[in-house]
Amino acid sequence: MILLSAYQARKFLPAGDKATASLDLGLTESEIRREGEYFIFPDGQKLGIADIKKIIKKDTMCFLVENSSIIQVAIFSEELQRYYKLVPTGYRTPPTIEISGIRMHVTKKFSPLEDTKQKINFVAPCTGTVLDTCCGLGYTAIKAAETAEIVYTIEIDPNVAELQKINPWSKELFDNKKIKMIIGDAFAEIKKFPNAFFDRVIHDPPRLALSTLLYSQEFYNQLYRVMKPGGKLYHYTGDPGSKKRGMDIRAGIIKRLEKAGFRNMQRVFNGVTAEKL
Known part of the structure; x- marks a missing residue:
């Protein structure tokens, strides 16, 4: 499972053919290859520069990389009428939960x-x-x-x-x-x-x-x-x-x-x- 936030995504763009960045919100480091406009992850998935820039722009969100696409880590509960999301706090620090605008x-x-x-x-x-x-x-x-x-x-x-x-x-x-x-x-x-x-x-x-x-x-x-x-x-x-x-x-x-x-x-x-x- 690959999770990224703006803190990790910023490490991608200055890269040459290779970059080192965390793919688990700061717990460990991994090597990423760059091929043209795409970044190739160790599991074979890839993201384009546009996706990386989107992650950087939405800097209060965490993103799951799945099938070479990015998905916001967020849930809306119809029953409770609450919006839940993982919010990044730094490159090597754990995320927090935000529930309808209130951080935990x-x-x-x-x-x-x-x-x-x-x-x-x-x-x-x-x-x-x-x-x-x-x-x-x-x-x-x-x-x-x-x-x-x-x-x-x-x-x-x-x-x-x-x-x-x-x-x-x-x-x-x-x-x-x-x-x-x-x-x-x-x-x-x-x-x-x-x-x-x-x-x-x-x-x-x-x-x-x-x-x-x-x-x-x-x-x-x-x-x-x-x-x-x-x-x-x-x-x-x-x-x-x-x-x-x-x-x-x-x-x-x-x-x-x-x-x-x-x-x-x-x-x-x-x-x-x-x-x-």
Whole structure:
């Protein structure tokens, strides 16, 4: 499978007879041959200069190369009325998902990998049994699995699950035996876990308007129930509305977490940390 963005495509045009560029959004490098107006890939597929220029022009898209044609990596859900696409973030950095204009990672200041490392650091050391409540492209689960014994990760959206299969940076979700993927609604799935099961929880839900139940008192009660004493929680909040409307989403979250039984709540970058004592 060949995936390209503008970051990789720009490496093609200055080429002579040969060029070296990534064909998997920055994970590895490959050699590409040039024959006249065409670039020949290792699997025998080819693209013309016009296609390469189109990829460069549409620099917020990723493209799948299939049958020597380019296809935008994007999905429109009629059922949900949402538009999903993989958005490149750099030559050697993983893409993010954009859902109807909302990006799922902080990409203005950090790459998705740096964003993920920050989340994991808030529950350091990330060891034992870990819950990643909202999988997305799986970067949190993949990073957590580097140090954890086992990671459970939940994904509700079948459209996101399709993008996981295409995205080369999500491959470990399916290959790493320490990662257990659950397709379902985190609000329902969390009730199936036994008491005091998780050492660490990373809760990175969609924004409040899209998923009110994952910010509810009932869900926080369940988080508390499934965590072991001494367990650490990181709850991603982002900073929605705070500058424009004086909103403080974290104040309400801290209040509900405390009511659930959590202690030592702290405001941290784009979120809240808490502990079960």
